[in-house]
Amino acid sequence: MDDYRLGPEDYLEFDPKQARIGQLLFYDKILSGNRNISCGTCHHHDHAGGDGVSLGIGEGGSGVGPDRTPGTGSDRIAKRVPRNAPTLWNLGHKDIHLLFHDGRLSVDDIYGNGFNSPAQEWLPQGLDNILAAQALFPMTAQFEMAGNPKENEVSGAVHDRIDNAWPIIAKRVRIIPEYGEMFVEAFDDVETSEDVTIVHIGNALGAFMGSEWQSHDSPWDAYLTDGTPLPEAAERGREVFFGKGECSSCHSGPLFTDQEFHALSLPAFGPGRTRQWDPMPRDVGRMAESNRLEDAYRFRTPSLRNVALTAPYGHNGAYPTLRGILEHHRDPLVVKATWTKDTAKLPEAPWLAAIDFVIQSDSREMERQRRALDLPGLPLTDADLDDLEAFLHALTGKTADTRPLGRPDRVPSGLPVD
Structure with missing residues (x-):
């Protein structure tokens, strides 16, 4: 280790x-x-x-996090930020x-x-x-x-x-x-x-x-440095993570990421990250950078450090809970088929409603995304998922909510601080 x-x-x-x-x-x-x-x-x-939402509200909005509003009148947003x-x-x-x-x-x-x-x-x-x-x-x-x-x-x-x-x-x-x-x-x-x-x-x-944003004082770190036992559920989760769950095949190393690209076939929604000659509201992931067809719908493996604090999960924030993304990893196509639109944490913007989920009406595109899948599906029980979730919580730093500098009360420009 x-x-x-x-x-x-x-x-x-x-x-x-x-x-x-x-x-x-x-x-x-x-x-x-x-x-x-x-x-x-x-x-x-x-x-x-x-920001605590699936797809953020960028320039033109007001407020912070899930309470951020999409603006009004001529200042209202014309598009959500395409990725989490x-x-x-x-x-x-x-x-x-x-x-x-x-x-x-x-x-x-x-x-x-x-x-x-x-x-x-x-x-x-x-x-x-x-x-x-x-x-x-x-x-x-x-x-x-x-x-x-x-x-x-x-x-x-x-x-x-x-x-x-x-x-x-x-x-x-x-x-x-x-x-x-x-x-x-x-x-x-x-x-x-x-x-x-x-x-x-x-x-x-x-x-x-x-x-x-440095963090290395979690229960996991104490387990590695001085042998402090993990809580019982987290210890069982550790065994699943490095064993039959095969999680460490991608979430490896001190940051729990291989910094490679994998296709999870997450539920598709949002404006997409459109390319110059591809106006479809889809996100082809790594392919947009590499221009290689085999990279289509593959995204960078995220670090799992403090992952319990950073919901929603996935490149588009498709799952608002750790349990949701774990269930997707266990049986991606079945869980994806039962995913509903209200699962996404999207700040209300009625004028964007026609765009938010339009990509799901394209059956050919949905089939392409369904086939691009690097998750094998795993024989994990509900108890295994419970334990995995406990292990992921053990990756949260004890001082994660106490940062060296934090948010300033004011800035030199005199503009308001969110």
Whole structure:
């Protein structure tokens, strides 16, 4: 079990002063096109770094988590965020080499900037790590933070080319005196606020996320480090997890993920992540990045650290409970057939009702998704699932709800903090 040990030495090093800037930027709506949403809106401390819904409400909405509303009048959302907000736990681990549900950001020097990303050669050089690189992309996403074309200068710039937006955002930040002073203090290559670029902003956000969401003090960790017994049900669940449940074949290593891609044939709904020549409201997962047919409907294996805190589950949040996703793993096609629309945790938006489940009316697409299945189905009893659930709860850190910095009460822009 040494391969499952996790401790402070397994993380990248992050500068505390940079992390403090990142904390403020994470909750500052100044990074969004219309100054109405922050990173923290969808990855909030009150929801363990997520938003608690299947598919989130991005730019144009109001509030946080399940209580977030989809806006009104001309500001109401035109589309839900296509995928479930991914967890932030332990993304500062040294072995993390790809991010997003489809892995479209990975550590790779193919473009000479250290990363294979949607920005290709236009991603700037100098980003410290994959978390810093990841932080730049929600700012340019229309339905997440950028807003619609013609609404603001950021979304207009993105419409021309992705990297045109980042200097605009960086200028917004550096002309705020408090931020300027903090960057000068925290970064050796920043002598005046005029030197602040999107790279410094990304590195600050990466330092915050990488240090803020570390968790390695669960009952499981105590079991590994000093032999503290797990609760009886969790111990039985451990045996199922590493035995007949075959869970560790994909959920392996200290983060409980192989960082590979697998097809679970989850119930389909939402606007989909449509591609340029594929307007269907479907999500083909890894195939959208690789353009390989064999990758269709496959998604990155999520980490199970603190998994009990990060419902709903699946790339689209199809199951609101651990028991639900466990039952799907046991008998995916049968459970999928009994899944009902009200299972999805979708904030009410009546004008989107016609879109939310329209993909299910396409029988050919549903058959394609049904056939793309890497789960064999397992001979597990209800008692086994009970025990597995207990084991997954044993992966929750004792201090998971007590973060080093937390949510700030205010941000330098003066904009409201969600």
